[in-house]
Amino acid sequence: GKGNVEEIVVATRKVLTRHGYYSNAATQLWYFPSLSEYSGLLEKKGFRVRFAAHFDRPTELKDTENGIKDWIRMFGNAFFSNIPESAIDTVLAEIQDMVRPTNYRNGHWYGNYKRLRIAATKL
Numbered sequence: 001g002k003g004n005v006e007e008i009v010v011a012t013r014k015v016l017t018r019h020g021y022y023s024n025a026a027t028q029l030w031y032f033p034s035l036s037e038y039s040g041l042l043e044k045k046g047f048r049v050r051f052a053a054h055f056d057r058p059t060e061l062k063d064t065e066n067g068i069k070d071w072i073r074m075f076g077n078a079f080f081s082n083i084p085e086s087a088i089d090t091v092l093a094e095i096q097d098m099v100r101p102t103n104y105r106n107g108h109w110y111g112n113y114k115r116l117r118i119a120a121t122k123l
Contacts, residue, residue, distance in 0.1 A: 001054045001116040002034040008068065008112070011098040012079055015091050027079050038116055047120040057113040067109025068096040 009030075016025035033041070035054040042049055061067035069092040072079070080088050103110050 001038075001114040002032050004030070004032040004114040005111060006114075007099050007102045008072065008076075008095070011095045012072065012076060015094045015098065016079065018094075019087065019091060021083060021091075024079050024081065024083060029076060029078055032114070033116075035116060038118065042118065042120050046123050048123055049118060049120045051117075051119040053117045055115055055117070057115045059111045059113050061109040061111055064108055066096070068099055068103060069093065071109075071111060 013025045016022075035052050039049045039052050061071055063070050072092060072095060080091070083091070103112060
């Protein structure tokens, strides 16, 4: 849902821009609609939305040292096309440092997921 992994995405764009990778920073990988936007799309396709919720779902990442760096390599690798591997390591370290205040708690890294849960029936 709207706001999903927002801190990670914002930090990634800022760090890529700081290093001069402007087209990489502009990469649009994901679509995270608001609750009303997604409900409206379903209604336009002939569904009746019976229940809708937008909620936080912080998820602990397994690696306590490189959690954010590993997460970005797994899910956001397209941000780094045509960037030398030696530069990627530097960028990832800066991103992880930037999100430490929002995504690191009690010795663990977290993905700040936002989820939509919707029940709809086809009319």
